[in-house]
Amino acid sequence: MTTDPELPRRFAELTTAHVADACLRAGVPVRCAPPELRPVVAGGRLAGRVLPARHVGSVDIFLEVIDRAAPGDVLVVDNAGRGDEACVGDLVVLEAQAAGLAGLVVWGLHRDTVDIRAVGLPVFSLGAMPAGPQRLDARPAAALTSARVGQWTVDDGDVALADEDGVLFAPADRVGELFDLAESIRDTERRQADRIRVGESLRAQVGFEAYLAGRTRNPALTFREHLRAVGGAIEE
Known part of the structure; x- marks a missing residue:
C-alpha cells in the first residue's frame, strides 16, 4: 500500500479544520491528536499514509520501519506520550527524508531541534528535551503494525494530515470523499x-x-x- 500522490496535492489547498468539519458532516469520527502535538518546523504541513512504529528504547525500530516505507508515508511514532526522554533526533529525521517520507508525527518528545529545523522535513511532537532513552523494553507484537496517539490507535489503513492547527487522522478509504x-x-x-x-x-x-x-x-x-x-x- 502506498500513499496516493493526489493526497498531498489536494490537502495543500485545505486545512485540517476543513477536513475535521468534513468528517463531522460525513459521520466519520473526528480523530484529532491532542493539541500539545505541535510542529517543530514553523509552517510544517504533511499528508500521507500512516507508517506506525512503537518505540521501545532503541532507534533500530525506526530503521526497520523506514526500510519498508513507501515514498509519501508519514512515520507515526508511539512513545506513549512520555515526557522523560526524547525518542527521535535529527538522524532519524534525515533518514526519513532520504527515504522519501512526508514527515513524522511523534507521540512523545524529540531532540536536536536546531538540526531538525535545518533538515526541513515536517515533524510534529509534544516538545523537546536533550536526553535520549536509557531503557530497552521488550518489543510488543504490534510494534510495526499500529501506533497510539492520544486516545486514537492508527495503522496503515489511515492517513495523517497535519498543519499549524494540529494533527488529524482519517480513514484512507474515505479520504477522497x-x-x-x-x-x-x-x-x-x-x-x-x-x-x-x-x-x-x-x-x-x-x-x-x-x-x-x-x-x-x-x-x-x-x-x-x-x-x-x-x-x-x-x-x-
Missing part, C-alpha cells in the same frame, strides 16, 4: 469571508435574526440545524 466535502466547506467559507469584507455581516448571511425567531417558536431548534437549512458552513 472527505476532501470533496472539505473543498465545498472551504469554498463556502471563502465566499462568506468575501461578503463580510464588502460589508455584509455574517449574521445577515446566515439569517441569524430568523434563527432567533425560529428558536422562539421552537426552543429545541439548534443553530447547526438552521445553518444546514440556509447552507452555512461555519460549524461543520
